[in-house]
Amino acid sequence: MDIGKISNLRNSVIALVSDAGNLKELEELRVSYLGRKGKVNELMQDLPGLSSEEKKKYGVAVNEVKGQIEMVIKERRSELENKPIKSTFFDPTLPGVKPVTGELHPVTKIFHEVEDIFKHFGFSVATGPEIEWDEINFQKLLLGVDHPSRDTQETYYFNKNQLLRVHTSSVQIRYMENHKVPIRIISPGRVYRRDTIDATHLPSFHQIEGLMVDEKTSLTDLLGMLEYTVKRLFGKKRKVRFYGHHFPYTEPSLEVEMQNEKGKWVEILGCGMVSPQVLENCGIDSKKYQGWAFGMGADRLAMLKYGVSDIRSMFSGDLKFLKGKV
Amino acid sequence: MLAPKIWIEEFVDLTGISNKKFSEEMTFAGNKVESVRRQGKQTVYEFEITSNRPDTLSVIGLAREAAAIFGRKLKLPKSPQMTSGKGVPIGLKITDSKLCPTYAAVEIDKTKIKPSSKKIQERLKLAGIRAVNNVVDITNYLLWETGQPMHAFDADRICGKLTLRAAKKGEKITPLDHLKRTLNGGEIIIEDEEKLVDLAGLMGGLNTEITDKTQRVYLLVPIYDPVAIRRASKFLRLRSDASTRFEKKIDLTQTEPVLRRAVVMIEGETGGARSTKLVTMSSNWQSKKIKLTKAQVEKRIGIEVKQKLIDQYLNSLEIKLGAEGYQVPSWRRDLGNWVDLIEEIARLYGYNKLPRTLPTGDVPVSQDALKPNWQRIVRTQMLELGYVETYASTMIGRDLIEKVRLDPADHLKVLRPMSKDYEYMRQTVMETMVPFLKLNWENGHKIDLFELGTVFFKSGSLKKLPIQPLELVAVSSSKDYREIKGSMEQLLSRLNVGFELSRLKKEVGYLHPTRQALVKSGREVLGVIGQLHPHILPKMGEIHLFSLNFDRLVGMSSLGQQYPTPARYQSINEDLSINVGEKVMIGEITKLVLKTSKLVRRAELKGDVWRGVATLAIEFNHPTRQLTQTRVNREKRRILSRLKKELGITIKE
Numbered sequence: 001m002d003i004g005k006i007s008n009l010r011n012s013v014i015a016l017v018s019d020a021g022n023l024k025e026l027e028e029l030r031v032s033y034l035g036r037k038g039k040v041n042e043l044m045q046d047l048p049g050l051s052s053e054e055k056k057k058y059g060v061a062v063n064e065v066k067g068q069i070e071m072v073i074k075e076r077r078s079e080l081e082n083k084p085i086k087s088t089f090f091d092p093t094l095p096g097v098k099p100v101t102g103e104l105h106p107v108t109k110i111f112h113e114v115e116d117i118f119k120h121f122g123f124s125v126a127t128g129p130e131i132e133w134d135e136i137n138f139q140k141l142l143l144g145v146d147h148p149s150r151d152t153q154e155t156y157y158f159n160k161n162q163l164l165r166v167h168t169s170s171v172q173i174r175y176m177e178n179h180k181v182p183i184r185i186i187s188p189g190r191v192y193r194r195d196t197i198d199a200t201h202l203p204s205f206h207q208i209e210g211l212m213v214d215e216k217t218s219l220t221d222l223l224g225m226l227e228y229t230v231k232r233l234f235g236k237k238r239k240v241r242f243y244g245h246h247f248p249y250t251e252p253s254l255e256v257e258m259q260n261e262k263g264k265w266v267e268i269l270g271c272g273m274v275s276p277q278v279l280e281n282c283g284i285d286s287k288k289y290q291g292w293a294f295g296m297g298a299d300r301l302a303m304l305k306y307g308v309s310d311i312r313s314m315f316s317g318d319l320k321f322l323k324g325k326v
Numbered sequence: 327m328l329a330p331k332i333w334i335e336e337f338v339d340l341t342g343i344s345n346k347k348f349s350e351e352m353t354f355a356g357n358k359v360e361s362v363r364r365q366g367k368q369t370v371y372e373f374e375i376t377s378n379r380p381d382t383l384s385v386i387g388l389a390r391e392a393a394a395i396f397g398r399k400l401k402l403p404k405s406p407q408m409t410s411g412k413g414v415p416i417g418l419k420i421t422d423s424k425l426c427p428t429y430a431a432v433e434i435d436k437t438k439i440k441p442s443s444k445k446i447q448e449r450l451k452l453a454g455i456r457a458v459n460n461v462v463d464i465t466n467y468l469l470w471e472t473g474q475p476m477h478a479f480d481a482d483r484i485c486g487k488l489t490l491r492a493a494k495k496g497e498k499i500t501p502l503d504h505l506k507r508t509l510n511g512g513e514i515i516i517e518d519e520e521k522l523v524d525l526a527g528l529m530g531g532l533n534t535e536i537t538d539k540t541q542r543v544y545l546l547v548p549i550y551d552p553v554a555i556r557r558a559s560k561f562l563r564l565r566s567d568a569s570t571r572f573e574k575k576i577d578l579t580q581t582e583p584v585l586r587r588a589v590v591m592i593e594g595e596t597g598g599a600r601s602t603k604l605v606t607m608s609s610n611w612q613s614k615k616i617k618l619t620k621a622q623v624e625k626r627i628g629i630e631v632k633q634k635l636i637d638q639y640l641n642s643l644e645i646k647l648g649a650e651g652y653q654v655p656s657w658r659r660d661l662g663n664w665v666d667l668i669e670e671i672a673r674l675y676g677y678n679k680l681p682r683t684l685p686t687g688d689v690p691v692s693q694d695a696l697k698p699n700w701q702r703i704v705r706t707q708m709l710e711l712g713y714v715e716t717y718a719s720t721m722i723g724r725d726l727i728e729k730v731r732l733d734p735a736d737h738l739k740v741l742r743p744m745s746k747d748y749e750y751m752r753q754t755v756m757e758t759m760v761p762f763l764k765l766n767w768e769n770g771h772k773i774d775l776f777e778l779g780t781v782f783f784k785s786g787s788l789k790k791l792p793i794q795p796l797e798l799v800a801v802s803s804s805k806d807y808r809e810i811k812g813s814m815e816q817l818l819s820r821l822n823v824g825f826e827l828s829r830l831k832k833e834v835g836y837l838h839p840t841r842q843a844l845v846k847s848g849r850e851v852l853g854v855i856g857q858l859h860p861h862i863l864p865k866m867g868e869i870h871l872f873s874l875n876f877d878r879l880v881g882m883s884s885l886g887q888q889y890p891t892p893a894r895y896q897s898i899n900e901d902l903s904i905n906v907g908e909k910v911m912i913g914e915i916t917k918l919v920l921k922t923s924k925l926v927r928r929a930e931l932k933g934d935v936w937r938g939v940a941t942l943a944i945e946f947n948h949p950t951r952q953l954t955q956t957r958v959n960r961e962k963r964r965i966l967s968r969l970k971k972e973l974g975i976t977i978k979e
Contacts, residue, residue, distance in 0.1 A: 102709035102774070105717050112702060122689030125699070130720070130780055131738075131751075131792050146553045156740040159788060164740070182690045190720065190780065194744060203721050203748045214687050218628025219672060224682035242677035244356025244669075246376035252669035254677055273626060276665060290626060317716045317762025319771040 003061055009039065010065045017069075017076045026080065030073050040066050103324045106302040106314055107206050110233075111188040113305075114208050114296070117232045118186045121225070123210070126185040128171035130192070134161045137170045140281045141249040154194035156203075164192035167295055168209035169249065172274075175211065176282035181289050182214035188298060200311055206298035211274070213284065213291030219252065219273055222292035226271065230258055233305060241265070250293060251275050260304055268304075269296040329388050330452035331369040333471070337389035338398050345369060348392075355395045355673045357382060370452050380574035381657040384473030390657075394642035394674060405583035406590050413602040416544050417487040418516075420607065425514050426490050426526075428578055428609035429548035430585040433481055437461065437598035439538045446595070455567075460595040461536045461543055464588060466567070473576060473657075474547060474584040475568035477524060479534040481542035486519030490526065492554070497522065501529035501564075513558035514550055527555045527572040528564050542601075543592065547585040549578055549609065575659035578611040617651040618664045626668050629681060639674040640667065700880040704798060705778060707820050711813045713776040713800055718758030720780055721748040726757045730862060731835030738782050738792055751782035751792075755799035756836045756873060760862060763801060767866050773803040778876060796876035798853075803869050807841065807857065810870040814845070814855060821883035823847055827913060830854065836862060850878050897927060897947040898958045902966070903978040907938045910973050919944065922968045923961050925953065939978050 013033055020026040033039050043062050047055050104112075115125055134157075138144070156164040171187040187209040195201045212221070223242060230240050238258060245255040250272025257265040271294030276286030299311060308314060313321040334340065340348065349359035349371070358374040373388065381387040386402065393400040415433040420426050441447065442463035450457050455466050461478045469475045495511035499522040507525070509515070516524035523531040527550040536543065549572070556573040559565055582604065589600050620633050637647060644655045645667065654661045661667060672680070705715065723746050727734045734750060743749040752758055755777045766773045776799065783793040802810055818825055827843040834842065834854055842856025853874035863869065906915070912931050919929040919942065927947040931940055944965075946958045969975040 100712045100772075100774070102711060102713045102776075103715060104705060104709050105715040107717055108705060108715060115699075115702075121685055124690075124692050124695035126694065129791055129794050131782065131794060133791065146556055157742070158738060158740060158792075161788070162791060179690075179692060182688050184685075184690055192721075194742070197744055197748065202719060203744065204719060212685060216625070216687060217685055218626060218683075220628030220681050220683040221685045223677065223680055224684045227682050228684060241354070243354045243358065244673040244677065245358075246356075246378045248378075251665040252672050252677075273665070276663075315717055315719060317718060317759075317765060317775070318769070319714060319766045319773065319775075320769060322716060323714050 003058075006043065006058070006061050006065055009043075010068055013069050014072050017072050020076055020080070023077065023080050026073065026076055033069055034066070034073075040069065103322060105322065106306045106308060107298055110298050110302040110305065111206075111208065113233060114188070114229065114298075114301075115186060117229050118184075118210065121184065123184040123186050123212075126171050126175045126187045127189065128165070128168070128174050128187065130165055130190055131158065131162055132165040132170045134163055136173045137163060137165050137167075140173045140278065141169055142275060142277055142281075143248050147248060156192055156194050164204075166193055167191050168207045169293065169295060171209055172211045172293055173278075173282055176213070176279070176284055181284060182212075183291065184212050186210045202311070202315060208296040208298050209293065210296075211291060211293045213274065213279070213289055215289055217291060219292070222271055222273070222294070226256055226269070226294060230256075230268075233301065234258070245270060245272075247272055249275050249278050256294075258304070261307075266300070266304070267297075268300060269294050271295070327373045327375050327383055327388075328363075328452070328454045329371050329373060329385050330449065331371065333385045333449055333452070334371075334389050334392060337386055337402060338393045338396075338400055340392065340396070340398070343396060351395050352388075352391065354676060354678055355391065357388065357391050365452055368452055377574060378660040380571055380576045381473060381660075383571055383574075384469075385471045387473055387657065390643070394639075397642070403587065405586045408586055408589070408600075408604065411600060411603045415602040415605055416481060416484055418546070418605070419487065419489045421489060421491040423607075425492060425551050425554060426548050426607075427551075428581050428607055428611075429546060430581040430604055430606040431544065431546045432585060432589060432600060432604050433602045434543045434545065434589065434592050434596070434598045435541070435601035437541055437543050437592070437596035439536060439540050439596065442467075442595055459536060459538065461540070461592060464591045464595060465545075468584055468588055468591070469567055469571070472580060472584050472587075473571060474580045475527070475571055476545060476547040476584065476588060477526075477530050477568075478536050479523065479530065479544040479546070480536055480540040481544040482540070483534045484518045484523060484544060485521075488516055488518055488523070490514065490516045493522075499525050500532045501525050502532055502535055503529060503564075504532060507562055507564070510558075510561045512554060513562070514554050516546075525558070525562075525564075526550055528558060528562070528569045529566055543596075543598070545585065545588055545592070547581040547588070549576065549581060577657040577659070578609040579656040582606050582608070611656060613656070614654040614662065615648065615651040616654065616661070616664055616667055618667050622664055623668050623671055626665065627672050627675075627680070628683060631671065631675070635675075636671055639671045642674065643670055645670065698885055700876075700883065701778065701796075703821075703885075704817070704876065704880075707817050708776045708778075708798075708800065708813075711816060713774045713802075713813070716759070716762055716775050716777045717779065718752075718755070718762065718777060719748065720752050720758075720782070722750050722752050722757055723747040724750065726752075726761065729760055730754070730756050731859065732757070736784065738784055753781055753783060754836070754873065755779055755781060755797050756801075756871070759799055759801055759871075760836075760858075763803065763858075763863055763866065763869060767803060767863070773801065774805070775802075776800040795878075797873060798876045798879070799871060799873045801858070801869060801871040803866060805870055806868070807870050810872060811855060814872045814874075818879075820888075821879065822886055823852075823879060823882050825852060827855070835859070845872070845874065847882055850882065851875075852879055893927065893947050894950070895948060895952045897945045898953055898955065900944050900946065900958065900962060901932065902942045902944055902962065904940055904942065904966075904969065905938055905976050905978055906935060906940045910975060912940060915940070915969065915973065915975065916942070918969060918972060919965055922965050925958075925961050926965075 016029055047059055155166050168187050168189045175185055190204050191207050192204045227240050230238055240256055240258050242254045242256055245253045247253045253272035255267055256269045258268050260266050274291045274293050279286040345362050349362055353359050359371050360374050361372040363370045375382050415431050439459045442460040446463050446467050447457045453470050457463050465476050465478050493509040493511055493513040493515045497509045500506045514526040515522050516526050523534045552573050555569055559569045593599055623631050623636055645652050724734050737753055738751040739749055778798045780794050781797045785792050825845055825847045830842055830844045836859055838857040838859050845852045845855055855872040858869040858871055916929045920926055925946050925948055926944055928945040930943050932943040946953055966977055
């Protein structure tokens with residue numbers, strides 16, 4: 001330990017500090033000299049080994065140097081903080097580098113939205129198989145073997161009794177046969193029709209079925225729930241209108257239309273009050289209970305909601321479309 | 327059904343009702359107007375008629391609807407009175423009244439066949455019906471107006487008596503379209519003593535058609551069994567305006583009244599005269615009576631409805647209240663019970679005028695509602711991992727099956743596919759994912775796709791439905807094996823499902839023969855992971871994937887532990903570099919390390935295996951006391967010794 005060493009230390013620090021180009025470098029210097037493991041502290045640690053006379057002499061010197069270093073650092077910091085930051089060319093309009101994101105399919109999104117709307121009213125989600133028994137898909141829904149409605153519902157069969165379901169209404173039957181009233185379910189799923197395959201028709205599409213059965217739910221509840229759903233999906237201003245139609249398993253039967261963006265009325269679903277015979281077919285007392293049901297075209301709703309003009313783009317696996325606007 | 331406005335207006339006054347209002351109100355009440363056409367100065371409405379309302383497959387039926395909907399009076403043509411007349415028409419034997427429950431027939435003589443009058447031709451043209459000659463045109467005119475089909479035969483070409491019966495298989499007939507048909511058996515036919523003369527309800531026989539030489543007409547106005555007509559129509563692929571009506575439940579009381587009108591019209595148009603009595607066989611139709619209370623109406627619709635209004639609506643449809651209930655008119659065979667009547671009330675009230683309420687009442691608590699929505703959870707996790715969701719067709723062609731080196735023979739096949747491209751049911755999402763990979767690669771995209779969809783397997787028994795589980799598949803062209811495995815690890819970790827990988831015992835067609843593994847959890851096989859077989863999309867470079875049986879996966883999933891438990895005491899981290907060569911799997915090594923020492927909190931491969939050397943990062947930690955370096959060193963030695971002993975692994979010097 002000698003005074004010379006201490007003052008050399010101080011001089012070299014002062015030089016380094018004035019050379020410090022930025023606050024980060026300055027801080028690094030501060031830590032390396034004044035920090036816990038810093039050089040000044042190292043010197044302090046040598047003191048105990050000295051005689052009490054030397055201790056006093058060097059202690060004073062070290063403390064003095066410490067104070068000088070602190071002051072120089074403080075001044076330099078102030079200088080650096082007050083220095084105007086150099087102006088360089090910065091272009092904020094450069095295109096962003098987008099992160100890799102996934103995307104859910106538009107039909108999934110519609111399924112989720114409708115599930116959420118109905119969850120509010122205590123509806124749970126039910127499912128059923130896509131290859132179904134003829135009895136459940138047709139007969140228990142009052143579509144007998146020779147029923148004229150069977151003409152309009154051309155069906156894919158595997159054998160006499162097993163077919164690809166033509167609607168999600170088969171889930172109504174399954175659920176009612178296995179649960180007690182009150183019943184509130186929705187069932188999204190894939191259905192199949194043996195149509196000519198062309199630009200707007202594929203062998204399968206997606207529906208969302210809904211069913212509510214209890215002691216007093218009426219036609220006005222059905223109308224209200226459907227209007228509410230359309231408004232939740234498309235906004236408060238979106239109008240719906242109802243007109244009479246025919247399904248063998250509902251009485252009254254209705255279809256529902258909604259206006260698309262261009263103001264054209266498009267059909268979005270069929271619905272009605274469940275026929276008492278259907279309830280009886282499922283072991284539900286039709287004198288005590290009544291209910292309503294609907295089947296929404298989920299693909300069409302997705303197209304209307306997300307602005308899809310060609311149905312094929314949703315099912316061709318094309319990332320150009322599926323990854324969304326990004 | 328094309329209905330010219332001028333024709334409807336013959337029966338109901340539509341003054342003051344614009345086309346728009348007419349279309350809307352008829353549609354709202356259940357008679358959908360598809361289009362409003364103009365032909366010259368005339369307006370023609372195109373209606374969509376539902377299968378339960380064959381009564382509206384007629385101008386009069388639509389006029390009835392308009393009268394009820396707009397509150398107008400109906401003026402219907404009267405059936406003309408007739409003297410009984412002398413003589414009998416050609417005998418017609420009905421072998422089974424089920425096939426033909428009612429009919430009326432007559433002969434008209436000295437007919438001159440020529441084009442029909444201007445009014446009839448114009449009306450038919452507006453309705454889209456081709457004019458033929460006066461007799462045929464009248465039968466079509468009355469069919470269109472009343473909904474009652476009929477057929478006119480050239481009586482001189484009929485040999486002897488007529489018999490109506492079910493056809494036997496193999497019998498042949500050439501109808502008016504000149505195409506010879508071989509019958510299936512069961513079709514309703516009329517024959518004379520030599521030949522078949524009528525494919526009843528579908529199309530008349532060519533051999534007895536009305537030509538310009540016809541001088542004697544046998545006119546038959548029947549009703550046929552709807553089931554037999556429908557089956558015949560389907561088998562022979564033959565539909566006509568007559569068959570579309572006969573295959574539904576139409577009015578059983580109009581055969582004679584319409585026959586009378588036909589006689590008068592034919593006499594007028596052809597100059598001929600009725601030469602026989604009218605022969606009729608009437609059905610036993612009786613008006614159905616339905617009881618309905620105000621309370622039932624209000625409960626089903628959901629509003630108060632005055633009794634007066636109920637009666638008014640039903641009356642406007644000629645459903646009148648009698649002693650035993652509401653009486654259903656003969657043309658409404660679709661009305662069978664009280665709910666059918668309520669539909670009539672509701673649609674005339676106006677669905678768009680009803681209030682819209684929201685459900686109240688007890689909310690069901692079902693077991694299903696207590697389960698987490700696994701589909702949503704899994705889809706969302708895949709989305710978060712950066713995959714884009716696809717939906718493919720579940721029906722595929724043979725080519726897609728063979729492309730992934732699977733066997734079409736064990737796939738489910740539909741009986742009457744629409745095309746070869748949609749013949750089989752997919753057994754794995756990979757069958758439809760491969761074309762998606764190709765398409766996106768051709769478009770130059772970086773590909774990370776997933777699909778959670780149904781796949782189909784034969785159940786092996788006609789008494790059971792095919793097995794239809796959900797499968798989750800993820801594919802990537804940009805990720806290497808470790809990265810796709812990382813996605814799967816992340817997903818399974820989120821679901822709290824532990825898993826091990828092992829060799830596939832049986833080859834999977836679409837996987838690389840060696841770069842693949844079976845994913846198991848406990849005893850359950852969850853699926854597979856690996857590289858796509860290089861021969862499938864050879865131009866594309868390496869594609870990695872995993873495929874999991876979703877139903878099995880969620881069967882063992884739970885949502886509990888989602889955050890790490892912090893260690894109470896500080897861990898000591900050690901790196902261990904070992905020689906592994908290409909014999910031992912890292913998974914086995916880390917498994918052994920964890921098994922050997924309870925103090926190891928984590929043991930993972932650091933970086934990659936480089937030239938046969940792997941570095942393991944091992945975290946030592948004890949839950950209730952602070953470990954020392956000495957203790958850890960001892961543990962390290964134990965681990966190394968075990969690795970050497972059981973797996974032959976040495977430490978790198």
